[in-house]
Amino acid sequence: MTPERPPLPVIIAAAVAIAFFLIPIAGLIARAPWATAVEELTRPEALAALRVSFVVSVASTILAVFFGVPLAWLYARVAFPGRDVVRALTTLPMILPPVVGGVALLFAFGRAGLIGPVLDGLFGIRLSFTTLAAVLAAFFVSAPFLVLTVEAGLRSMDRRFEEAARTLGAGRWLVFRDVTLPLIGPSLFAGAVLAWARGLGEFGATITFAGNLPGVTQTLPLAVLVALESRPEVALMLSLLLLAISAVVLVALRDRYLRLA
Amino acid sequence: MSRLFVLACLSLVVGCTPSLGRPGEASAAGAITVFAASSLTDAFTKAGAVFEGRVPGADITFNFGSSSTLATQITNGAPADVFASADEPNMQKVVDAELVDGSPSVFAGNHLEIAVAPGNPKRIAALADLARPGIIVILAAPTVPAGRYALESLNKAGVSLSPASQEIDVRAVLNKVALGEADAGIVYVTDVVSAGTRVTGVAIQERYQVIGRYPIAVTRSATKPTLAHAFVDYLLSSDGQQLLAGFGFSRP
Structure with missing residues (x-):
């Protein structure tokens, strides 16, 4: 069968969509100060933002794996009462406007928030305007990506391998470490990369909850906004850097998300 | 010349006869977009409502944001009638880009x-x-201006923090x-006024003051220049100045 020629309206609509996605990227590339690219990216404010973003996104991903995998396991394997409601609530940050998340975090962990004064009184921990606050903001918005991806992996894996290992006398931890984890490895990797990328791009919750201080809470997206008003060249180069990272993430995940067949 | 005449008429109408609404003033009807610094949010929202009440058919939409963001938006082609x-x-960025009709007028001052x-x-x-x-x-x-003024003021006082x-x-x-996250912040007097009982204002000594000056201008790309100029003239009129003073702004 020879392939049928696609209908013209479809081609036009698709072409408009492609142009809409590509033109802004072309705009960034066209306006970028390539001649001084390295100079712009190694300015102190750019380096500080790179460092903060690296620390914040990696720390929040570690937290997401450490707390997210057990949570995903619970969702996938234990039918506790109210599971669907709890799962929906913990997925909320994925679709909530990040600023709302930031306000919520502020009202919870802020100095005058729900448990902020308790943290301060008992442990002397003050989160506002600290790097830890930026980490928590990133964790809040990004962990659900990992939880959902890992839960899907746990649900779709063949559980007979676990059962076989159990009948052969392996303990639950051993089964999890040597059987379950390798089987859900690709899901865990994809979830961690998604969560990391989401944390790296986090803006709204960070600016609201953690504030904006160069070298402490000013992550790349915040630095882009501030630099846009003082040094647009730095903003452009940092934007391109974030764009490149996003492209790398997509390539890394291509087997999982880009190939439908 | 004729536009100047219309303008003079309009400013008379707007400034002195609040309820004039004859069909002859139809040229003033229309919608304009005013890009204004975020510190003007409360005052301009009120001023816009008063102006709309005085000029039948006038419809003002505001876009509030930091002055630097707004200037960037305008120089990149955002459709502002007034800035x-x-x-x-x-x-000056907007003036340098040759996007201003005439020259800007300073219409208000703001203390820290x-x-x-x-x-x-x-x-x-x-x-x-x-x-x-x-x-x-x-x-x-x-x-942003408020941040720059705050640093200037701290410098004058010899305070480093x-x-x-x-x-x-x-x-x-x-x-x-106001939320209690910080103990203190340097803001405009007008911000303290607008916050009501949520914060308390502590005056800064006169010799350490840095007074923000607010310029306003009609853009060259204004779709309704007559109406845009009328709004600017209203703000500069004694009625407009009185309204601004109620929000804590000082006379320029």
């Missing part, structure tokens, strides 16, 4: 004040107190003080 900046450098929690529990009395250990101070980012955050605009500074 009101919280400082002169940002207005220290915003603290209601009742001033930390007993902050002057700029020097902000450098006390344990006091969490936040400022606006040095890229490390702020806990450089907020994106002055309203964020105010809100975080």
Whole structure:
């Protein structure tokens, strides 16, 4: 069968969509100060933002794996009462406007928030305007990506391998470490990369909850906004850097998300 | 010439005869978009409502944001009819891009004040107190006028401090003080007025003051230049100035 020629309206609509996605990227590339690219990216404010973003996104991903995998396991394997409601609530940050998340975090962990004064009184921990606050903001918005991806992996894996290992006398931890984890490895990797990328791009919750201080809470997206008003060249180069990272993430995940067949 | 005449008529109508609504003034009807610094939010919202009441058919839409963002938007082609900046450098960017019709007029001034929690529990009395250990101070980012003025003021007073955050605009500074996240922030007098009982204002001594000057201009791309000029003239009129004073602005 020879392939049928696609209908013209479809081609036009698709072409408009492609142009809409590509033109802004072309705009960034066209306006970028390539001649001084390295100079712009190694300015102190750019380096500080790179460092903060690296620390914040990696720390929040570690937290997401450490707390997210057990949570995903619970969702996938234990039918506790109210599971669907709890799962929906913990997925909320994925679709909530990040600023709302930031306000919520502020009202919870802020100095005058729900448990902020308790943290301060008992442990002397003050989160506002600290790097830890930026980490928590990133964790809040990004962990659900990992939880959902890992839960899907746990649900779709063949559980007979676990059962076989159990009948052969392996303990639950051993089964999890040597059987379950390798089987859900690709899901865990994809979830961690998604969560990391989401944390790296986090803006709204960070600016609201953690504030904006160069070298402490000013992550790349915040630095882009501030630099846009003082040094647009730095903003452009940092934007391109974030764009490149996003492209790398997509390539890394291509087997999982880009190939439908 | 004829436009100037219409303009003069309009400013008369707007300035002196509040309820005139004859069909002859139909040329003033229409919609304009005013880009204004975020510190003008409350005052301009009120001024816009008053102006719409005086000029039948007039419809003003506001776009509030930091002056630098607004200037960037306008120089990149955003459809503003009027631009009101919280400082002169940002207005100058738009003037330099040859996007201003005529020349800007300064229509208001704004003093700085220290915003603290209601009742001033930390007993902050002057700029020097902000450098006390344990006091969490936040400022606006040095890229926005309020942040730059705050640094100038601290310099004049010889106070050096490390702020806990450089907020994106002055309203964020105010809100975080009102929420109790920071002990103090340097904001405009008008912000303290608009916050009501949520914060207490501590005056800054006259010799350390930095007064923000607010220029306003009609853009060259204005779709309704007559109406745009009429709004500017209203703000410069004694009625407009009185309204602005009610929000804490000083005369230019």
